[in-house]
Amino acid sequence: MRRIHRTLFAVLFAAAAALAAAGCAGGGGGSASGGELTLGTIGWTENVAVSNLTKVLLEEELGYEKVELQTLDLGPLFKGVATGDLDAFQDVWLPNNRNYLNEVEEDVELLKPWYKGETKYGIAALDYMNIDSLTELERAGTNEIVGIEPGASFHPQIRNVVFKEYGLENFKLVESSTAAMLAAVEEASSNKEPILFLAWSPHWMNEVYDIVYLKDPKDAQGKFNDSSRITTVVNEDLSDEEPVAYAFLKAVSLNEEQLNSLELEIKRAGQDEPVKGVKNWLEKNRDVVRPWVQAAKEARQ
Structure with missing residues (x-):
């Protein structure tokens, strides 16, 4: 009770x-x-x-x-x-x-x-970076993926599966918060700087920024890639x-x-x-x- x-x-x-x-x-x-x-x-x-x-x-x-x-x-x-x-x-x-x-x-x-x-969820970049797949992360211009709150279900999948499947031993996931992630995207977008981050829809960020949800040919994101x-x-x-x-x-x-x-x-x-x-x-x-x-x-x- x-x-x-x-x-x-x-x-x-x-x-x-x-x-x-x-x-x-x-x-x-x-x-x-x-x-x-x-x-x-x-x-x-x-x-x-x-x-x-x-x-x-x-x-x-x-x-x-x-x-x-x-x-x-x-x-x-x-x-x-x-x-x-x-x-x-x-x-x-x-x-x-x-x-x-x-x-x-x-x-x-x-x-x-x-x-x-319909929802979207996954590792994303901004369109001016000219990448559209997780296979291209080595030339993204950054080796950090900006995450959200500690405890987010997708974080272990990134660390334990995505990094391993794509050979990204030199990459790291930075846990922060939704607000901090969005602030990082805003700063990067304003200065046309490279950024990799955890994105999803529904969210107003999809209306404000030109977001590219990166393709995942090895299906390393698993269920998180599904609607x-x-x-x-x-x-x-x-x-x-x-x-x-x-x-x-x-x-x-x-x-x-x-x-x-x-x-x-x-x-x-x-x-x-x-x-x-x-x-x-x-x-x-x-x-x-x-x-x-x-x-x-x-x-x-």
């Missing part, structure tokens, strides 16, 4: 709502939801976008007092959802994250994919204890254009202002989220 205080809060909240409804002529029924939620995040750009969008809508449209976003590495994220310390994590890439999911699958529920586009599904994992008790949030998370659906435009609004608002970016995006995209909010309202008890 998840943390006891959350269950107690839900019971007390429902009782209070019922009393309030009984004392008001023509009042509607109460809800077992509406307290606090904690969403796990990894800091990846699509995760920042969808989790902050979820936060804004749950708080402003569905009456939640507070939706906290807690940033962790992948392993702790999956474990946190399993134990109930986190209610959900909305950036599960499958099959990439299958090993993490396998460790906790008895204590979580995997929802259907919320991203409706993935992006979905949400929730604690096994969420549907019973927070039916409104659960229904909302199940209803979330974004295509490539919608997600890229949301990410760009957040980027324009500034790195520390994701909520502002979400609200700017919502001014023109209320029709996109209306079905999600309606599904959540219908789940009220």
